[in-house]
């Protein structure tokens with residue numbers, strides 16, 4: 001790290017006092033690297049046996065592990081493409097542990113891209129309930145969708161809305177809400193020095209206003225008795241303790257609860273926000289106290305009480321008979337069992353398995369209405385990559401599983417066709433029995449149906465690359 005902004009240094013020095021030298025010293029070291037096992041695909045124990053990396057458990061996240069970046073490159077391994085894990089800053093694993101989402105609940109991840117925390121929530125929900133992932137920035141939303149697909153998430157919808165517009169539709173709807181707020185990113189300086197170049201006191205002030213507005217919009221979307229977690233990857237009290245202090249003063253129905261895992265972290269600092277002692281149960285993850293880049297986490301509960309008026313469930317566009325016929329034909333020809341569940345909806349040519357009891361989404365930015373099953377073309381159905389990534393190999397009629405080191409697998413990942421004597425038709429391509437995508441056998445070739453943007457290229461294969469994805 002070449003240079004830290006001077007105002008930032010003065011602020012940290014004043015706030016941390018005697019701890020400042022230890023904090024400053026962390027900038028001389030490289031970031032700690034972590035990955036989190038995707039338990040939608042395999043258990044922690046299975047992962048520990050299978051993954052060829054040196055893994056050290058992360059104390060505050062049961063599915064999280066440190067790995068040595070100098071030795072291992074899990075972001076470049078084919079198991080990453082298979083969604084067996086998500087590469088994540090170890091401290092960024094804390095907010096979802098604090099949220100503690102449960103299967104069957106309705107959960108909102110309000111600021112979701114690129115999806116580290118969304119995929120962590122999805123794993124904890126284990127495919128049951130509804131996960132609404134919202135991301136306002138379109139290019140970031142695409143990455144969010146890719147990550148949800150890679151991790152085989154079935155029960156989510158992806159929206160791209162302003163929080164206040166969501167609030168108008170989802171009043172009293174969610175059991176849990178995560179606000180991993182846009183922030184000045186002081187905890188990113190080591191990993192991404194450009195964040196330090198963009199930093200200014202004015203920017204932290206602007207972030208604090210935006211964070212207050214986002215919290216304001218989230219509050220009415222939470223059910224009475226529900227849990228809201230607010231987190232940032234910045235150290236600035238203006239964006240952390242002071243935002244929460246203001247929010248709980250303005251919203252007496254919300255109270256702070258001790259962050260689960262608090263024992264691994266340092267407490268929030270009441271002295272940085274009008275000495276409001278309630279803030280001592282918030283958590284700070286400091287890079288000079290643990291192996292992570294840094295986070296702030298607050299867990300709030302809305303008091304039990306009468307529920308306000310909720311929107312009636314909306315109706316999704318129906319699926320016309322021809323599209324349904326094509327889809328059923330595909331299922332019959334290629335699967336031993338139909339894993340899909342109603343309701344379905346059709347957006348243009350695209351068929352989705354969606355969810356019951358969702359408020360009307362008309363007029364909203366809907367990036368994914370549920371699990372994308374595929375495209376209904378004029379005469380046939382083309383299955384989606386997203387669906388392939390969720391399929392149980394046992395129900396697929398034709399599949400091929402490669403060893404991670406098989407050169408043919410690498411050719412598949414590069415987008416090439418592979419000579420094959422398999423029977424003709426759609427074929428699920430796998431590594432070690434974990435789906436990677438579709439291929440289609442015809443004329444002695446397994447033709448490649450891996451989406452173009454997921455294919456490996458020479459640049460990706462160059463092991464001298466300095467960072468994981």
Ligand SMILES: C[S@@+](CC[C@H](N)C(=O)[O-])C[C@H]1O[C@@H](n2cnc3c(N)ncnc32)[C@H](O)[C@@H]1O
Pocket residue numbers: 092110111112113114115116117118135136137140162163180181182183210214233
């Ligand atoms: C800290 S990042 C989220 C990281 C994500 N939770 C994860 O773990 O991968 C904050 C996100 O908030 C989004 N954002 C920016 N402005 C916003 C706004 N006004 N309302 C809601 N989200 C916003 C950003 O685009 C960004 O993706």
